[in-house]
Amino acid sequence: MSIPLSWFIILATLLFGIGAFGVLVRRNVLVMFMCVELMLNAANLALVAFARSLNDVGGETTVFFVLVVAAAEVVVGLGIVVAIFRRRHSAVADELSEMGG
Amino acid sequence: MNHLALPTVSYAALAPILFLLLGGVALMVLSALSRRPLAAGTVTGYSVLIGFGALISALAEYGHVNGAGPSSTVASAIAVDGFSAAIAVTVSVVVILASLLSHGYLRRMQIDAPAYHVLALTSASGAIIMAAANDLVVLFLGLEILSIALYVLAALNRRSAKSEEAALKYFILGGFSSAIFLFGIAFTYGATGSTNLQVITRTLGEGVAAKPGLLLAGLGLLLVGFFFKVAAVPFHLWTPDVYEGAPTPVTGFMAAAAKVGGFAALLRVLLTAMPQLSTNWTPVVYSVAVATLIGGAVLMVVQRDAKRMLAYSSINHAGFLLVGIVAATSAGISADLFYLFTYSVTALATFGIVTMLAGPRDDDAGIDRLSGLARRHPAIGAAMAILLLAQAGVPFTTGFIAKFSVIEAVVGHGSIPLAIIAMASAAVAVFAYLRLVATLYRTEDIATVDLGYDDSLTDGPAAFAIGLSVVVTIFFGIFPAALLDFGRTAVAHLLP
Numbered sequence: 001m002s003i004p005l006s007w008f009i010i011l012a013t014l015l016f017g018i019g020a021f022g023v024l025v026r027r028n029v030l031v032m033f034m035c036v037e038l039m040l041n042a043a044n045l046a047l048v049a050f051a052r053s054l055n056d057v058g059g060e061t062t063v064f065f066v067l068v069v070a071a072a073e074v075v076v077g078l079g080i081v082v083a084i085f086r087r088r089h090s091a092v093a094d095e096l097s098e099m100g101g
Numbered sequence: 102m103n104h105l106a107l108p109t110v111s112y113a114a115l116a117p118i119l120f121l122l123l124g125g126v127a128l129m130v131l132s133a134l135s136r137r138p139l140a141a142g143t144v145t146g147y148s149v150l151i152g153f154g155a156l157i158s159a160l161a162e163y164g165h166v167n168g169a170g171p172s173s174t175v176a177s178a179i180a181v182d183g184f185s186a187a188i189a190v191t192v193s194v195v196v197i198l199a200s201l202l203s204h205g206y207l208r209r210m211q212i213d214a215p216a217y218h219v220l221a222l223t224s225a226s227g228a229i230i231m232a233a234a235n236d237l238v239v240l241f242l243g244l245e246i247l248s249i250a251l252y253v254l255a256a257l258n259r260r261s262a263k264s265e266e267a268a269l270k271y272f273i274l275g276g277f278s279s280a281i282f283l284f285g286i287a288f289t290y291g292a293t294g295s296t297n298l299q300v301i302t303r304t305l306g307e308g309v310a311a312k313p314g315l316l317l318a319g320l321g322l323l324l325v326g327f328f329f330k331v332a333a334v335p336f337h338l339w340t341p342d343v344y345e346g347a348p349t350p351v352t353g354f355m356a357a358a359a360k361v362g363g364f365a366a367l368l369r370v371l372l373t374a375m376p377q378l379s380t381n382w383t384p385v386v387y388s389v390a391v392a393t394l395i396g397g398a399v400l401m402v403v404q405r406d407a408k409r410m411l412a413y414s415s416i417n418h419a420g421f422l423l424v425g426i427v428a429a430t431s432a433g434i435s436a437d438l439f440y441l442f443t444y445s446v447t448a449l450a451t452f453g454i455v456t457m458l459a460g461p462r463d464d465d466a467g468i469d470r471l472s473g474l475a476r477r478h479p480a481i482g483a484a485m486a487i488l489l490l491a492q493a494g495v496p497f498t499t500g501f502i503a504k505f506s507v508i509e510a511v512v513g514h515g516s517i518p519l520a521i522i523a524m525a526s527a528a529v530a531v532f533a534y535l536r537l538v539a540t541l542y543r544t545e546d547i548a549t550v551d552l553g554y555d556d557s558l559t560d561g562p563a564a565f566a567i568g569l570s571v572v573v574t575i576f577f578g579i580f581p582a583a584l585l586d587f588g589r590t591a592v593a594h595l596l597p
Binding site: 009012016019020023029032033036039040042043046047049050051053054056058059062065066069072073076077079080081083084087088 | 238241242245249252253256259262265266268269272273276277279280281283284286287288290291294295296315
């Protein structure tokens with residue numbers, strides 16, 4: 001007995017939703033950052049689930065590309081966060097209001 | 102036992118991408134290995150040469166496609182067609198101009214010159230990959246190569262708190278939109294069984310819409326991801342802050358390269374992979390185009406900072422480019438190609454002039470700083486006036502031809518109301534541009550702020566690039582036929 005595809009997709013959509021919600025409401029930059037990663041991994045889960053149900057390896061190889069991209073994003077993102085933290089000793093988005101946006 | 106089957110690769114077709122990417126990597130290795138820091142002039146010259154190499158190989162690809170017709174390479178993941186060649190030409194020109202425009206700035210701000218050029222070359226290669234991608238996964242990789250390099254570029258001015266803040270905002274919202282885009286790819290893959298654009302369009306053509314909900318959700322997520330990247334209203338909120346905070350030459354590069362890459366990919370996905378869904382996406386693109394045209398123009402009028410004003414101006418231009426997509430005809434695509442080229446040149450040069458005026462710490466681009474500029478520096482004032490009028494769409498400039506051909510395409514498609522909204526928004530935008538031009542020629546209240554102006558105004562390479570852009574803007578404004586034909590031929594050889 002196998003788990004139906006729709007369960008995976010519902011789980012992926014839920015994880016994606018939690019991530020998107022987190023980016024929009026949380027104010028700590030590191031948490032926002034983790035929420036973006038959660039969204040990427042939700043997409044990975046959906047890709048693997050679709051690849052299994054389509055019996056096609058394309059979706060699974062895509063996940064490897066996404067993992068590399070996510071790693072590169074982490075490097076750049078943490079670099080920016082560290083640069084800001086050195087200057088302000090804080091990582092809260094609301095305090096970043098130099099430009100009033 | 103099965104052997105690993107390697108796809109055939111046409112390196113000639115990939116030459117523009119390889120020039121920029123390998124040129125960037127080689128520069129990074131060279132600057133890391135050299136004992137003394139590389140001279141800024143050498144690095145700028147190198148970067149311009151790489152840009153020329155990419156330009157020539159893109160023109161060669163364009164010529165090849167004209168003879169042999171469109172094809173695809175690397176297991177049909179990359180399209181070798183007139184469209185990708187035309188975008189490669191545009192991006193190469195952006196690279197050349199951006200290298201020249203940044204030269205003096207990098208020296209003034211004591212920013213490590215190789216760092217800027219490596220990132221700019223890499224980022225530009227991402228824009229071409231986006232345009233040439235014939236597979237959603239390759240498109241995603243191109244998007245990330247473009248974006249990740251731009252996040253770092255935005256943070257390049259280490260002495261400015263605004264620059265770091267801009268980079269962080271761009272990074273969080275860019276990552277957010279990339280994730281939405283990727284989720285859209287996953288859903289499209291689930292609904293059609295492939296990420297290849299031709300396979301997707303074949304599946305849609307056969308009417309195998311077994312999972313229409315999934316397909317439409319995928320399309321919607323892809324569109325939201327794209328709208329974020331090209332800064333269409335209501336997904337534009339990051340744009341003014343990022344444009345204001347990023348180092349000014351980087352803002353210019355971002356305004357040109359990111360728009361070109363984003364719109365090229367959007368055009369290809371909607372018009373070659375998903376034309377069957379046009380009844381679904383046309384209303385969405387239509388309403389976003391209306392919001393972008395109106396939002397960009399109205400908010401532009403109330404800005405007090407030149408960089409923020411130009412940010413809204415670029416949003417307004419994005420609205421016009423979306424109008425070309427609504428037209429969804431070959432006339433619309435070729436109008437958009439012309440628009441992208443001419444917009445890139447004028448926007449880059451405009452930001453080039455703002456760079457000269459933004460003060461020694463690049464932190465103040467208030468509009469009052471431009472007051473009386475044409476009295477103090479007639480040549481620069483005149484160049485700025487011409488570039489602003491071109492963006493406003495005044496006749497005898499490329500801006501007029503670009504706006505005109507987009508509106509002509511959409512009228513040909515039968516969307517008269519959209520054409521009227523586009524013209525009305527252009528009229529509102531003209532007011533903002535003209536007010537800035539009037540500020541340049543003001544005789545009283547001439548700005549007396551004197552913060553290293555003269556030092557920055559004698560920036561040879563930047564002045565040359567600005568002069569070149571002004572010449573291009575006026576020349577193709579009076580004789581647009583050659584450039585328009587270039588775009589039409591490119592679209593005639595679009596990979597179906």
